Amino acid sequence: MEIPAGEFKARCLRLMDEVAETGRELIITKRGRPVAKLVPVSEAEAVDVFGCMRGTVTVTGDLVAPLEDTWEADR
DSSP states (O other): OOEEEHHHHHHHHHHHHHHHOOOOOOEETTTTEEEEEEOOOTTTTTOOOOOTTTOOOOOOOOOOSOOOOOOOOOO
16 A cells, blocks of 8 residues: 555554554655555564573683783784
8 A cells, every 4th residue: 555655644643553453564655656664563573682692602711811822913
């Protein structure tokens, strides 16, 4: 379904509810050209990324101690 930007602006909240209920995408146009797409959010996409890598890193050794190796840039 397509809708002009001016009409979308006037009916925005109602259209958002409609997209959420029906699951149909809405194309927003400006001067007849598509500029945006309103799509429903699926539950699979709404993943909380905070803490998702917890337990995947292993620290080996001292992270703040100086390196024993000398680098070519140090010479």
